[in-house]
Amino acid sequence: MLFMLLALAPFTTSAKVNVKKIYNTNWLNVETEHFNVVSNTNAKTALLISEELERYRYFVAEVLGVEQKPLREKVTVVLAKSDSTFKMFGIRDDFVGVYSNRHEQISIFANAARFSPSSSGRSSEGRQTILHELAHFITYNTTHDIAMPLWFSEGMSEYLATYVEKNKQIVLGSRNATGYWSPKTRRSGRLFDNLDVEALLKSDTLSKHNNNTLHAREINEFYAYSFGFVHYLAGHPARRIQAFKYLQLLKQGLQVDQAFNKAFAMSYTEMTSALKSYLNGKDAKKLSYDLGKNGVEFPEFRYEQRKLAPEEALSLIINRINSVGAPFVSAEDRKIMLKEAEDFHDAFSLEQNLLVHQ
Template identity: 25%
Template sequence: MTIHAHRSSWRFATGKLLICLLTLMPMISAAAAESGWREYRSAHFIVRSDAKPKAARLLVRDLEWYRHVVGRITNIDFSNDETPPLRIWAWKTTREYIRATKAYGTGGFYNMGLDGPYAMMSIEPAERPLELDGRQVILHEYTHHIIHQFSPIQYPRWYDEGMAEFLSTMKFKDKGLVVIGGPIGRAAVLRDFDWVPFRDLMESKGQYMRQHRVSMRDPRRARPAISLQYAEGWITAHYLMTHPERRKQIQTYLSLMNRPDVRDEDAFKQAFLTDYKGLQKDVRKYFWSMKLPTLGMRITDLPKVKIKERKLSDEESGFQNIEGMLVAGDYSDSGKDNRDRIIALYEAGVRPKDMAYYLARIAIAEEDDDDDAKAHAKEADKWIAAFSKAGGSPAIAAYLKGLRELTAIFGDKAGFAKATQPKDPERLAVLRRQLKQGMRADPTDPRPHYLYALSFAFTDERPDRQAMASIGIVRDRLPDFPRGAIVEAILRAHNGDRQGALDQLNVLARWAFSAGARNRYQKIAKRIEEMPESASAGKSASKG
């Protein structure tokens, strides 16, 4: 009887368990359907995310709307926008983002390369005011992309970062209402630490500030200047944007700052009708009033956002942490460590064109290993052929061949500070013909154009018409690509416009983000200055 009673109880419990499981099955199925990675494509963004689809779709919508509103605020014309879509990897938690990227202390980052713009971020919202918010970080970084991609002028670092911080607080309400200017964690820095004097802040140009004088009154109130550069940039942009009269003065200030014949302090006084101390006093008073107003506007023509959604397979989902790092250019480490896994994906038919591209880039990155250079070159050729066989663009195939050929022709020491003679001029001529074929296949892809122009910048040859046209295409397609501007300056000098080249490098040096970058620009300028007058028009280009 005891055993029978026990079995009855067990059957009863099992019945309850089955009922519970049947009840939970729809919930489990829904959760499973939402798990894994998805790809979301809109007009200007490609987002890969393992977050819940609703959150990911909302991010894509907000990015499209943000682009529209920032364009409206800054008077940017997007009608001729030919920029490739921004590719974003959006992890559902900050912990996963950090584990994948190793970008400690950040909530996201953005960069522009020859393959186009990309960004990595966490989609996890901040729970407390001082925490990083993934959405806000990516809006901040995308502001840089918009401003630098579509504006011909240089921006002071305080304004560049401050305006990005201000605009990144943008929220979309009902009926087209847009609200900007909410509080951010930067306020705590301004509250707890001594401020950088506005003279230092404003005259830092494009450089990130690394040092700040320690307060003798209380050393504990000193903080690395870069934190204050962001914080003071934010509150200054907040103050200027929420005061209509001050808002009008911003464009005057930026225009004057971009004139080499106007001193920084004079530009400031002419635009804001006060001196550094005067405006800093006004901004400090504005901050300590603790009544930071928001800027509200109603946008009646927010675009309808169409999103194409694709669920990634288990194999592709498991590859996303690695793929994000490959797109960010980490072919030497992430690529080398995961080569076998990428080969397995290629052989399994998972996006074979992309996998072949990655494998070719990994092999090219490893060619600087002298012991195995020939083996890596053979491996690169194998995967370039596989890329073409999988339907890859002839322009990109030419670019891949160019990457490995330039190293073979000029060596891995070639740079911009001095001319390098090709080891094999005939091989260089063949490469240039191949790059031209790639350009003809897709005239809009900047990659073969850049390598063609680069093949002249390394040398002391006079660039041909195609090289000058190619660097113009790179400038138009990727205006925020720094190496493109350097190559353009060198080609201008070789083409006879030495003063124009020096002026261009001087602008780059004046607005450099660091002392090291400024030093590199100055070394390139020295190369151009030391060219004999007859050489500034360059030697005749080899036939190609």
């Protein structure tokens, strides 16, 4: 299972993994209750991000009720401190994050550039990238028996990534947290012109266009529509119940049309009209949760922090890149990557890694 968060840029091919740069970079490891964070940020930022992951996981799992299955191992999160260092992983320029679950080995790669913690009270591109990828893990690791269509997976991840702590509250769904409701977008009134709920619910791919301009535009629209629909569904208790029922019915094997009719009891046209009115009007509400006594109280943050030796960091990161596989890295580039890793680290087994992740 592989999910990638795309930046709004023209489609590009992946670069080769820069094994030498990975080896020569100083890496920190922060291990917490649920995460194993590997980062080339400074020690303070690495700790802030690690604590952010634990607080966010606790909030979504324990407060929002997205109950979690036990993990075989901790989630590995590999973070780059800048756009330029993020490229060393061989990730395409139009990706800012990757979530992968292969054989119960969960990996997240994210660009942590321009990160600021939720407690700053401000939205942050770096934080939202990390939380978006983490939301994929949390929603797919839930004990709830529901389907995960593409629009819901991406829309919910975008929605949950708006998490911010401000004025002693946790806030979700703020209009200012994304570019979808920017003043310029609202003035133009055109972003949601092509929104069609039926088409969105039946989407199984982000874009079928090879044309760079059309590809980027459709990606933008897909994320905006998915986020907007999840925002609409989350904005009222009755709609939340309907959405959960719809996802349950899909999981039980019903087709989209059947599940939609049973769960929402309205036509696609009526839903599209209601959704556009919600998104273009003033009804879109953020959700707020009090922090502290009589509100959300986070467990004590416990961690162990250490510097990684070059060989250990290289082995860990290359193994995770290798486990993600295509389209992250081609089969040919993977062989080159593993061979170069062998040259830097004698204990790194090319044969073993090729066999394990084929």
